[in-house]
Amino acid sequence: MAAERVHVPFPVGVLGATGTVGQRFIKLIAAHPYFRLHALGASARSAGRPYHQAVKGRWKQTTAVPASARDLVVQECVPDRFQGCVVIFSGLDADVAGDVELAFRASEFAVFSNAKNHRRDAQIPLIVPLVNPAHFAIIPHQRSVQTPRLQRGFIVTNANCSTTGLVIPLAALEKKYGPLDAVLVSTMHMDIMDNVIPYIGGEEEKLEWETAKILGGLTQDGTSFNLRAESPLRISASCSRVPVTEGHTETVSVRFSHRPPPSPQQVRETLAEFSTEAQSLRVPSAPQHAIIVHEDNDRPQPRLDRDSQDGSCVHVGRIRQCAVLDIKFVVMSNNVAIGAATSSIMNAEIALSKKIIISPDS
Ligand SMILES: NC(=O)c1ccc[n+]([C@@H]2O[C@H](COP(=O)([O-])OP(=O)(O)OC[C@H]3O[C@@H](n4cnc5c(N)ncnc54)[C@H](OP(=O)(O)O)[C@@H]3O)[C@@H](O)[C@H]2O)c1
CATH class of the missing domain: 3.30.360.10 (Dihydrodipicolinate Reductase; domain 2)
Structure with a gap:
């Protein structure tokens, strides 16, 4: 079966965009056929600066900062700053990922996390895209047990x-x-x-x-x-x-x-x-x-x-x-590709294909 047709470009946000995993997200999303970078988030140390300045001296990729990210101003990681995104990729440090990712889910974003914080949660699937995408089947239940019940929001984690x-x-x-x-x-x-x-x-x-x-x-x-x-x-x-x-x-x-x-x-x-x-x-x-x-x-x-x-x-x-x-x-x-950013992106592609991701205007 081929992937469902996706309305492109599909606006996405990246949390922890300045870190090792975040940078790989930026590089992959900039060249992605469905996704378009819409909002980037990091700590207060980086917030308020254009992305290329925020990563100056610590850009680790072998290609230059992509044009579609260069001048996006880095935001603090609060849901209001990510309006217009449907999917959120998170490369946040585990010290902060827990509460921040919950806040984004509660605001009806589809969150794909790399951090360890929610991997053990009884309703959150831990999906390695080349192994167990069948676990996306728990997402309706995850939405239904939130207060208030969610229409579109969920969290999916990658493995270590x-x-x-x-x-x-x-x-x-x-x-x-x-x-x-x-x-x-x-x-x-x-x-x-x-x-x-x-x-x-x-x-x-x-x-x-x-x-x-x-x-x-x-x-x-x-x-x-x-x-x-x-x-x-x-x-x-x-x-x-x-x-x-x-x-x-x-x-x-x-x-x-x-x-x-x-x-x-x-x-x-x-x-x-x-x-x-x-x-x-x-x-x-x-x-x-x-x-x-x-x-x-x-x-x-x-x-x-x-x-x-x-x-x-x-x-x-x-x-x-x-x-x-x-x-x-x-x-x-x-570890940075299939071990992190590529897994999240492949999970999001599979979730789109299985109609797990619901756009507010669909
Ligand atoms: N590196 C790997 O190989 C790998 C593989 C799989 C999973 N992971 C997991 O992926 C996550 C990111 O790892 P990493 O290696 O990319 O870490 P990293 O390079 O240290 O990057 C951490 C990111 O989190 C942001 N951040 C830190 N404190 C924050 C705060 N208080 N509020 C908002 N943002 C904050 C940082 O922003 P600033 O730049 O502004 O400080 C940075 O963008 C971790 O949970 C890690 O366990 C990493």
């Missing part, structure tokens, strides 16, 4: 960037071979020099419970998540900071519930063939290949692979037998 890289291959394996029983994962994150720091606060817990929420289904009445109560997946995660600017690497070992488990060659073929609802809907940001399987022993690598398909897919390599569980492999994904 490492969870996103992990769950895409896990979903492909479960789709073909049934429930996984156990996963061991070690992640390697960015941004230190000449060191490895074997601790990232809260990260290991997020990988463990987010995976269960994403891979579990919705209950039959569509009002809650089943969190895999019947087939609990045991995950043990270890997360470290390493000197890489962009791209998260994860070493993963999995054990399947059904015996005998698949061979490394079967796993290779299953991952390479994995196709997703986002691709069948043909939304603009969906990658041609959800998972790129590498044969060379020294791949994937962040520097060589993080920008392929604009960072919208996951890379898997070194698929081999595991002497303790069943199969082990290496995953690499772009």
Whole structure:
């Protein structure tokens, strides 16, 4: 099925527009076939300044500040300043995202968040667009339990960037071979020099419970998540900071519930063939290949692979037998693209296609 026809351009706002994730939103939305930048928000430190001045000296993208963002004046993150937008993409710092995103939802905006604050909420879906867009089905219920009941507003969150890289291959394996029983994962994150720091606060817990929420289904009445109560997946995660600017690497070992488990060659073929609802809907940001399987022993690598398909897919390599569980492999994904901004944008494209986003003048 092709994506529903969308009335373009569709005005959108970006909260946290000056940060790492916000800048990637600006770059992607400026070139997007449906969305047009309409309002930008950040802290009081940036508010009141034209966007190009607010990001002067800290613009991290490889292309210049897009013309459509340059002269937009950065606003404080209050709903009144975002009138005319229907969709809000949030790259806000977690210290403020919680209340700000609730205020935008209450003002009937469709909010796509990257922050951790609402990921555990019982009515807010945690959607990795290449895995569980079926969870959009809870949005009518989310609207109905707000006081007052909402007509158009909702919040959808993305997963943590490492969870996103992990769950895409896990979903492909479960789709073909049934429930996984156990996963061991070690992640390697960015941004230190000449060191490895074997601790990232809260990260290991997020990988463990987010995976269960994403891979579990919705209950039959569509009002809650089943969190895999019947087939609990045991995950043990270890997360470290390493000197890489962009791209998260994860070493993963999995054990399947059904015996005998698949061979490394079967796993290779299953991952390479994995196709997703986002691709069948043909939304603009969906990658041609959800998972790129590498044969060379020294791949994937962040520097060589993080920008392929604009960072919208996951890379898997070194698929081999595991002497303790069943199969082990290496995953690499772009934390700012599929791990953040690209996921939000693909979620919004899917939500439009499923008519979850309702424009006030539709
Ligand atoms: N970086 C990643 O790889 C990644 C991946 C996935 C998810 N995330 C999540 O995405 C979010 C943004 O991450 P980031 O790395 O882009 O952070 P960042 O670079 O520190 O950017 C934070 C943004 O929040 C704004 N902000 C800070 N305090 C504010 C306040 N009091 N009121 C309004 N705006 C405020 C900042 O505005 P000013 O510039 O004006 O201070 C900036 O635009 C976080 O929740 C993070 O956990 C990040």
